[in-house]
Amino acid sequence: MSTPKAVMAVVALLLLLVSLSARANTTNSSEREWEWEWEWEKIQELHRQVLADWKAGRGKNKRSEVETRRVFAEWKAVHGKKYTSAREEERRYAAFKDFLRQIDLHEAAFGANSVFTINGPFSDLTDEESRALTESYLFDPYQESEDQDVISCYR
Numbered sequence: 001m002s003t004p005k006a007v008m009a010v011v012a013l014l015l016l017l018v019s020l021s022a023r024a025n026t027t028n029s030s031e032r033e034w035e036w037e038w039e040w041e042k043i044q045e046l047h048r049q050v051l052a053d054w055k056a057g058r059g060k061n062k063r064s065e066v067e068t069r070r071v072f073a074e075w076k077a078v079h080g081k082k083y084t085s086a087r088e089e090e091r092r093y094a095a096f097k098d099f100l101r102q103i104d105l106h107e108a109a110f111g112a113n114s115v116f117t118i119n120g121p122f123s124d125l126t127d128e129e130s131r132a133l134t135e136s137y138l139f140d141p142y143q144e145s146e147d148q149d150v151i152s153c154y155r
Contacts, residue, residue, distance in 0.1 A: 050109045051102075062104040072096050079121040092124040099123045 063071070072093055075081070083089040103119065122130065 046109070050106060053105065062108075063100065068097055068100060069093075071100065075119065075123065081121075081124065091126075095126045096124045 075096065081092075083092060099119075100123075122133070125133070
């Protein structure tokens with residue numbers, strides 16, 4: 001979905017939300033519930049489409065390599081990140097760069113004040129590590145990696 005289409009979709013959804021709010025006083029509660037569920041499904045579908053576009057590589061990088069490296073260096077300083085090897089730093093940079101690209105695409109579709117724009121201390125985690133944390137699996141950042149050259153940055 002291109003950025004103008006995504007913006008128009010968000011505007012249409014917001015207009016629909018306003019009209020649903022206006023009708024809230026004139027409809028019964030089960031009808032209101034159905035309308036909100038329908039609206040929520042539409043928002044989720046748009047979000048899935050934005051993420052699918054990003055994963056398919058259709059999201060253009062807004063940042064140059066130099067700017068991305070600068071942002072990464074600033075982010076490392078803010079969060080006190082130090083890596084044990086150049087290889088580990090490059091691996092973490094690649095994860096960070098993907099995360100920034102996802103944020104840029106999300107902001108293009110949903111606006112800069114989107115809740116997804118959080119760029120915190122876990123922005124250098126791989127998808128697998130993020131899933132392990134968010135899905136409440138036990139993830140031990142101190143455990144040795146199978147690849148002995150890639151040691152966790154959290155030591």
